[in-house]
Amino acid sequence: MKKSILFVDDSRQVLDALARMLQTKRDIWSMTFVDDPLEAWEILQSTSFDAVTLDVNMPVLRGLELLERIKKTEIGRDVPVVMLTGLGDRHLKRQALDLGAADLLNKPVEAEDLIARLQNVLRLKEYEDLLKHENSWLERKIQERTVELYRSRQEVVWRLGKAAEHRDNDTGNHVIRVGCMCRVIAEALDLDSEFVETLFAAAPLHDIGKIGIPDAILMKQGPLSEAERQIMMRHCRIGERILTENAAALRLFDGDGAVPEIRSAVSSRNPLIDMAARIALTHHEKWDGTGYPQSLSGDAIPIEARITAIADVFDALMSVRPYKVAFDERRSLAIVSDSVGTHFDPLVYEAFLKALPRVRRIREQLRDCPRYSPHEDHCDAPDPVCR
Ligand SMILES: [Fe+2]
Ligand SMILES: [Fe+2]
Numbered sequence: 001m002k003k004s005i006l007f008v009d010d011s012r013q014v015l016d017a018l019a020r021m022l023q024t025k026r027d028i029w030s031m032t033f034v035d036d037p038l039e040a041w042e043i044l045q046s047t048s049f050d051a052v053t054l055d056v057n058m059p060v061l062r063g064l065e066l067l068e069r070i071k072k073t074e075i076g077r078d079v080p081v082v083m084l085t086g087l088g089d090r091h092l093k094r095q096a097l098d099l100g101a102a103d104l105l106n107k108p109v110e111a112e113d114l115i116a117r118l119q120n121v122l123r124l125k126e127y128e129d130l131l132k133h134e135n136s137w138l139e140r141k142i143q144e145r146t147v148e149l150y151r152s153r154q155e156v157v158w159r160l161g162k163a164a165e166h167r168d169n170d171t172g173n174h175v176i177r178v179g180c181m182c183r184v185i186a187e188a189l190d191l192d193s194e195f196v197e198t199l200f201a202a203a204p205l206h207d208i209g210k211i212g213i214p215d216a217i218l219m220k221q222g223p224l225s226e227a228e229r230q231i232m233m234r235h236c237r238i239g240e241r242i243l244t245e246n247a248a249a250l251r252l253f254d255g256d257g258a259v260p261e262i263r264s265a266v267s268s269r270n271p272l273i274d275m276a277a278r279i280a281l282t283h284h285e286k287w288d289g290t291g292y293p294q295s296l297s298g299d300a301i302p303i304e305a306r307i308t309a310i311a312d313v314f315d316a317l318m319s320v321r322p323y324k325v326a327f328d329e330r331r332s333l334a335i336v337s338d339s340v341g342t343h344f345d346p347l348v349y350e351a352f353l354k355a356l357p358r359v360r361r362i363r364e365q366l367r368d369c370p371r372y373s374p375h376e377d378h379c380d381a382p383d384p385v386c387r
Helices: 012-021 037-046 063-072 090-098 111-165 174-188 193-205 208-212 226-232 235-244 247-256 260-267 271-282 303-317 329-338 346-354 356-365
Strands: 003-008 029-034 051-055 081-085 103-106
Touching: 003 012, 003 037, 003 111, 012 029, 012 111, 029 037, 037 063, 051 063, 051 111, 063 081, 063 090, 081 090, 081 111, 090 103, 103 111, 111 174, 111 193, 111 208, 111 271, 174 193, 174 303, 174 346, 174 356, 193 271, 193 303, 208 235, 208 271, 235 271, 271 303, 303 329, 303 346, 303 356, 329 346, 346 356
Parallel strands: 003 029, 003 051, 051 081, 081 103
Antiparallel strands: none
16 A cells, blocks of 8 residues: 655645656655645545655744644644754754654755655554554453453352352342342442452352351251251351461462462462452441341441441342242332331442332342242241241
8 A cells, every 4th residue: 555645835836856766666655745834734634644744944834833733633742743944943943743743854954865765664564553553452352351350350259159159049140139239239338349249259159158058957947946947147267268268278389399380379469259259258247236147236347238238238139049939029129118227238228229120120130030939928937038
């Protein structure tokens, strides 16, 4: 493809002379000659050139001013500009370079000099274009990989969360819905977007500790005995341990002289896992301090856990469990609202109500598989909603 070059000089004779000098380049260069700087400025705002040659001394619009304008446009910022100056214009030359001129040529111009300079700036421009192209390709690739990585990370989290609840709810999307609901509630609370995204990713692991609870208790239909309830309550600490316990692994790496990259990957903090650990430990705490395992109350319960608690309970109320049927929305909302100020943070409840239309959409789009056969409509377990 021909390289395009624009020549701007208020003297027609100079332009004609330049055209004659460059006659031999007509096959490879597409050359435009303009003797009106204002017309040149019009053209330059809509047409992209591979190089521009400007006379410094022009009436109406001086060469330096035109150069400055070109460099401020998106289309002309990276176009090399060669300035034609008089021999004695030292100050002007410095100014031209400061304004971004690629090269300077003294008038009268010799054909060889002009061709050599233009060839140089064109080659430079070609390399720069190539580099820009490569960079944007690389950026696109990085973006694609980042999205892929984000998706696979989220998929692993969801599958891990689902694995944890597989024994007592093998058909449901509960953990995925809880993550989505936490996101819309957190947005209604105006929490910052990074926090919201971390919560969305971490909340599905809230019951990961159920992996450590025996079948007989986890899958028991009907109420748990006090002893069974004590065992069930352990899932919070088990979950936290699963998500924080890497000290032993680190010692093992140190002792075995493991690959340093692995060691640093294990030791570096991970905001998602950190938050998931806090949620696993505190998602059964209650606003009035009657929850478990630490009887935390009010703001001492991390906000991520207060949000997860309401999403988790509401979704569990609306879903089938081994120990309960699915309640309708009116009944579920009434139970949640009765627990505001005791179980739930009133501000989080307000945000939950604000987000309710989106919460409904989440339930609609992520419905459970209807394979489950509902139980009798009764539930007299001490904490029937979400153990
Ligand atoms: Fe739980
Ligand atoms: Fe849950």
